[in-house]
Amino acid sequence: MKIQSVRGTHDIYGENILKFNQIKSSVSCLAKTNGFKELNTPIFEFSNLFSKPLGEQSDVVLKEMYTFEDRNKEYLTLRPEYTTPMIRAAITNNLLNDLPLKVFGIGPMFRRERPQKGRYRQFNQINFEIFGSNDFIVDVELIVLADQLLKKILPNCKIKLNLNSLGSKNNLLDYKKVLSKYFNQKKNHLSEISISRIESNPLRILDSKEEADKSVCASAPIINEFLDEESRKHFDDIKKSLDYLNIDYVENNKLVRGLDYYCKTVFEFKTTDLGTQDTLLGGGRYDGLIEVLGGPKIPGIGWAAGIERISMLMDLLEENSNIIHIAVLSERHKHYFLKLTKYLREKELSFYWNYKYNIKKSLSKANSSKAKILIIVGEKEENNNFYTVKNLISSEQFELQLEQITEFLNDKF
Ligand code: HAM
DSSP states (O other): OOOOOOTTOOOOOHHHHHHHHHHHHHHHHHHHHTTOEEOOOOSEEETHHHHHHHOTTSHIIIIIOOEEEOTTSOEEEEOSOSHHHHHHHHHHTTGGGSSSEEEEEEEEEEOOOOOBTTBOSEEEEEEEEEESOOOHHHHHHHHHHHHHHHHHHOTTSOEEEEEEEOOOHHHHHHHHHHHHHHHHHTGGGSOHHHHTTTTTOHHHHHTOOOHHHHHHHHTSOOGGGGOOHHHHHHHHHHHHHHHHTTOOOEEOTTOOOSSTTOEEEEEEEEESSSTTOOEEEEEEEOTTHHHHTTSOSOOEEEEEEEHHHHHHTOOOOOOOSOOEEEEEOOGGGHHHHHHHHHHHHHTTOOEEOOSOOOHHHHHHHHHHTTOSEEEEEOHHHHHHTOEEEEETTTOOEEEEOTTHHHHHHHHHO
């Protein structure tokens, strides 16, 4: 029997794991400089954490959650997203006593979607959330953070920030009613899937990729006409700040997002370089959600980005690890070699050895891996208590005692 990986999952190795780690370290660095604390949650939760907040009629809840009955008859779900588990964790651990709370997390999510390029059943998300502030400045801060992260990791990519406001929950309710009425009138021109959503989830039709639906949506009423005074001002303030900061965006009045918990600001960073799965990062405000989950009546906002989608567009930054390769000339020098590696480890200098007592093979491996230094361990070296350190860039060679190696490397690299 040949065992295969599950459809929609993928193993991460080689260049991809390097890209993943580079993304993660950029995220951790950005989080640190912006005062976000890491918060990790389990990958499964009680199912009822997700169904209501994400929306009983959302695609994720209707058909994409991996839910199973545990032996004690409780229903558990592999997390399809990070926002609700983060809120749950903040409530469970009393983290909401000191507000605002700024948290971030990186980890796998699970959705039973139809797999295609950029769409997986297990994928990894970067997630940033701020709990406890209504101030529009927080929306701006999170958008700028997302913009800076994407620009840093994908400097050559065409990425556009799409921005919209859904207004308050009441504005949305009014809008949904009007939208259902409009789509009912145009029923004959809509795709079958969209007809089934007219009453249950009319917003989702605006997101449809079906050609027939797109032309009906083009003349559909837009949410912006339903915004109350406060929501309109909040949205205007955000746009003014982005203009002030020279951050490019398009106002996209069809942008509604796929999850039910959003209100006011919603945004997505999209690219034309990735095919149909073109959203790299998405998020928005979810005032009211924390209360629904049993927490205090405080607002919240955040975003998540897909690591797989980002890494597909990313060029590998030059790796600075394993600049040192070691060549051991014969088995007789194993102990002298071990002395060297113990020293390098103590100094936290990363090194590589190919387990072959053959200078030609060691040199060729060092060259193909773009190593900068080759340390040779042989008879002459052991008898005279030094190591031959060869600079592979300049071809210069030095005989150095163990303690001189760090100084030499610090000087040259
Ligand atoms: P989302 O738009 O469902 O939002 O997902 C965010 C990002 O995760 C997407 O833009 C995409 O890059 C990635 N993603 C989603 N599904 C897949 C998939 N099947 N395969 C690969 N990548 C995928 C959320 O999850 C919200 N929780 C974001 C948020 C945080 N809103 C407020 N705070």
